[in-house]
Amino acid sequence: xxxxxxxxxxxxxxxxFVIVPDPENAIDLSPAAVTALCDRRAGIGGDGLLHVVRSAxxxxxxxxxxxxxxxxxYRNGDGSVAEMCGNGVRVFAxxxxxxxxxxxxxxxxxxxxxxxxxxxxxxxxxxxxxxxxRLPEGDVTVSVGERSWPARNVNMGNPHAVxxxxxxxxxxxxxxxxxxxxxAAYPDGVNVEFVxxxxxxxxxxxxxxxxxxxxxSCGTGACAVAVAAARRDGADPAVTGTPVTYTxxxxxxxxxxxxxxxxxxEMTGPAVIVAEGEIDAEWLESAAR
Numbered sequence: 001x002x003x004x005x006x007x008x009x010x011x012x013x014x015x016x017f018v019i020v021p022d023p024e025n026a027i028d029l030s031p032a033a034v035t036a037l038c039d040r041r042a043g044i045g046g047d048g049l050l051h052v053v054r055s056a057x058x059x060x061x062x063x064x065x066x067x068x069x070x071x072x073x074y075r076n077g078d079g080s081v082a083e084m085c086g087n088g089v090r091v092f093a094x095x096x097x098x099x100x101x102x103x104x105x106x107x108x109x110x111x112x113x114x115x116x117x118x119x120x121x122x123x124x125x126x127x128x129x130x131x132x133x134r135l136p137e138g139d140v141t142v143s144v145g146e147r148s149w150p151a152r153n154v155n156m157g158n159p160h161a162v163x164x165x166x167x168x169x170x171x172x173x174x175x176x177x178x179x180x181x182x183x184a185a186y187p188d189g190v191n192v193e194f195v196x197x198x199x200x201x202x203x204x205x206x207x208x209x210x211x212x213x214x215x216x217s218c219g220t221g222a223c224a225v226a227v228a229a230a231r232r233d234g235a236d237p238a239v240t241g242t243p244v245t246y247t248x249x250x251x252x253x254x255x256x257x258x259x260x261x262x263x264x265x266e267m268t269g270p271a272v273i274v275a276e277g278e279i280d281a282e283w284l285e286s287a288a289r
Contacts, residue, residue, distance in 0.1 A: 072111045076211030092109060216250065
């Protein structure tokens with residue numbers, strides 16, 4: 001490990017990430033190392049970590065190298081591996097642009113949730129093709145304290161439980177994962193969104209992200225919420241034949257989600273790089289023990 005390791009810090013609607021460029025996959029980022037880097041007091045701080053690797057250099061992404069040069073090796077703030085992060089993809093794309101690996105227009109990024117198509121707009125917003133939602137069958141319930149709500153099971157490459165509530169305060173402090181049932185619905189845990197209506201095709205959410213706690217934003221969660229709201233509102237594009245767009249307010253800003261009749265979902269929002277520097281490799285080795 002080199003004496004210094006380059007890093008950047010970025011966010012998408014205040015869902016923030018430590019970015020570690022490592023084109024040849026030479027840096028050993030153990031779960032403990034990721035946790036140390038994401039620590040908001042003793043480390044750099046972030047909801048998660050974006051490990052930037054060439055697809056051809058990573059065993060989980062080599063099969064996607066012909067479609068996408070870069071692989072987003074995403075880790076949650078607790079060091080666990082995640083399939084996908086919508087806000088993370090936008091910030092990842094912004095980093096590639098900053099580093100000269102991408103320009104305005106379209107590019108592709110490999111993720112554990114598949115290859116994602118991204119558009120870097122002139123106005124600074126980034127649009128990500130999030131793929132199609134899957135809606136597993138079966139009733140799901142989520143709880144906070146003595147309150148319980150039915151939830152819609154939506155899979156965006158990662159699992160979500162979407163509950164419509166009367167007041168976002170009913171979600172509680174979201175320090176701990178909200179209980180859900182049946183346990184078999186989410187054997188590996190779940191991201192839980194609590195949602196209120198703000199107006200026609202306009203909702204707001206709070207989210208507990210699996211492995212990160214409550215975050216200021218969740219891109220896949222915003223997509224899952226838009227899909228659940230469209231089904232609730234009788235606006236399924238596959239049925240109506242017309243795209244449907246929802247504005248989704250998250251604590252850190254606003255995302256715009258569009259679902260097309262073919263099921264493809266696009267998410268548009270900001271992505272900002274706020275800092276760059278160097279990690280002391282000796283500190284990281286010590287902190288990761």
